[in-house]
Amino acid sequence: MKIFKQLIREFWVPLLLSIAWVSYNAFGSEASSEWDTKKIVNTFGPTFFLLSWLTGQFFRVKKQTRVEDSFGTMEARFKELLAEVESKTNQMIGHISGGNSFPYFQIGMINNATNTGVLMAIHEGEHPLYDSVIEHFDKNFMEVNQIAESEINLFLEYNITSN
Numbered sequence: 001m002k003i004f005k006q007l008i009r010e011f012w013v014p015l016l017l018s019i020a021w022v023s024y025n026a027f028g029s030e031a032s033s034e035w036d037t038k039k040i041v042n043t044f045g046p047t048f049f050l051l052s053w054l055t056g057q058f059f060r061v062k063k064q065t066r067v068e069d070s071f072g073t074m075e076a077r078f079k080e081l082l083a084e085v086e087s088k089t090n091q092m093i094g095h096i097s098g099g100n101s102f103p104y105f106q107i108g109m110i111n112n113a114t115n116t117g118v119l120m121a122i123h124e125g126e127h128p129l130y131d132s133v134i135e136h137f138d139k140n141f142m143e144v145n146q147i148a149e150s151e152i153n154l155f156l157e158y159n160i161t162s163n
Helices: 002-027 037-097 139-144
Strands: 102-111 116-124 129-132 160-162
Touching: 002 037, 102 129
Parallel strands: none
Antiparallel strands: 102 116, 129 160
């Protein structure tokens, strides 16, 4: 039924114009002779074909314009989706690797009597940091306690997980 409606929609104009052209030639004021069935069909056929071809071109261009507009809409949507996927991927990589986040350390509350202080690790950035390690070497401690450089095995490790 849908195909039948489309055929009517595309061919009613050429059909009416072809009938009008044949009627004008057969019964018009300048009709010179009697028109038989053969002459009517020979006039109607090429006229209908030409007009059908012209209207077909119109419908083809109209459909092509709609398809191009549809592709433009799809392209815009794909660009939006690609940007969103890229953003989410960068965010996921940031959560896995820490992204642009970094820790920094600040010494605070130093007690001069005991020569001790508090080392604070401060997280800066949007993403969490995992398995961060601090390696600390105190050269003065080594010299005071007369430890040779070959015996250096002193590391203070802090695992910092910031959320």
